[in-house]
Amino acid sequence: MNKSTYIIVLVIMVIAFTSCQNTHKKEVSILVKHSGALRTIMSGNIQPVISLDTLSKKKHLYALGAVDNLKGEIQIFDSKPSNSFVVDSSLQIKDSYSLKASLLVCAEVEEWDTFQIENSKTKSDLEEQIFELATNSGINTEVPFPFLLEGTIASLDWHVINWKDGDTIHNHKKHKESGLNGTLANKKVQIIGFYSTKNKAVFTHHTTNMHMHFKTDDNAIAGHIDDLSLNQTVTLKLPKK
DSSP states (O other), rough: HHHHHHHHHHHHHHHHHHHHHHHTTBOOOOOOOOESHEEEEEEETTOOEEEGGGGTTTTTEEEEEEGGGGGGGEETTTTOOEEEEETTTTTEEEEEOOEEEEEEEEEEEEEEEEEEEOOOSHHHHHHHHHHHHHHHBOOOSSSSSSEEEEEEEEEEEEEEEEOTOOOOOOOOOHHHHSSSEEEEEEEEEEEEEEESSSSSSTTTTTTTTTEEEETTTSOOOOOEEEEEEESSOOEEEEEEO
């Protein structure tokens, strides 16, 4: 083989190797686990499906869900619970793992990549932007993935469920109105969310690919997010490569 032929063969091999590497580009997949399902809850079965004690030793745990019998909301940020309950018509936050859940979605994430969300005024805008940024950053969007949002929001509609004992008729409106609810404006919050295109009626409602819970920076209010409006830049965090 002469020198020119050798060089041509070498170039072809490098191109082929590079092409192969690009074809098999590694995607980020974080194992998201869930217990229970929204469709089961809506059918009237609100019994516990998991004890949070079984997760108390996990490091860098992020989770959201509903307390068993729909008596509160579950929020866990980096293994620190900020679970919310309605007690005597008042909101209480407890940092305990000593409870059970009718629905739970969770993942362990040690490190996050940081992005800026801009010009995302509505919840639908936010959903589209999260999907786009996740896709561009190598997140495998064919499977569920967690995300975090941090910053000052324009407004946030929230509720903490406190289901009436013996009520067997479930719908989304009654869930929002059964306990405490309200609207925050221009507040600094931390949000834990899970994104999935294939889990509607499991852990996302049928109108969205996201399920989000929050806590205020002072930990005074925490619960389920019903609607969200942004008017400035907030920080998005996605699992790190």
